Amino acid sequence: ILNVEQSPQSLHVQEGDSTNFTCSFPSSNFYALHWYRWETAKSPEALFVMTLNGDEKKKGRISATLNTKEGYSYLYIKGSQPEDSATYLCASGANNLFFGTGTRLTVIP
């Protein structure tokens, strides 16, 4: 079992603010790091899958970085919008993905 931790547990930001959250995972035997966005009443949606140390990925206003040597990944949202409100999950592993408990983001208009 991999211990994947996310922080903070929840976050409230004003519309237009930029924000970031953290995912930490065991650095040994690393295969991949996944980020998902889970909006209320919908199914989780994949944002990024990252595999290489130093990898950076971007999708619109959302970006992520990966440090496999120290075992962490950051997710950044630039200029938060109300539609960004969701729970953001990270997961690490290979065939068996181990999920963190998520960061619940609320963007206040």
Next chain:
Amino acid sequence: DGGITQSPKYLFRKEGQNVTLSCEQNLNHDAMYWYRQDPGQGLRLIYYSQIVNDFQKGDIAEGYSVSREKKESFPLTVTSAQKNPTAFYLCASRHLWGGGVNSPLHFGNGTRLTVT
């Protein structure tokens, strides 16, 4: 449109009864997964299957059973042996042979099971 369909959305059962949750995908994905979510916990893997007629236990397989007779279908049976079956169950799938274990998961909308 391709996707994963879980049914039903809500399911109620009496304690001691077995119940089967349906998961169907038309994405031609090789691998399928069942996760369980409980309040305050991350998604936990129950079972997964990488190929038809083969499946592996996840971290919390006790009290559950699965089958993979067709590539498209991966039903989960919650048996009476499962001590705390009330939970939210998510099914997922992904390609394996193209992207390997680095492929993202595609999720269904989930089934909320309540056992009283």
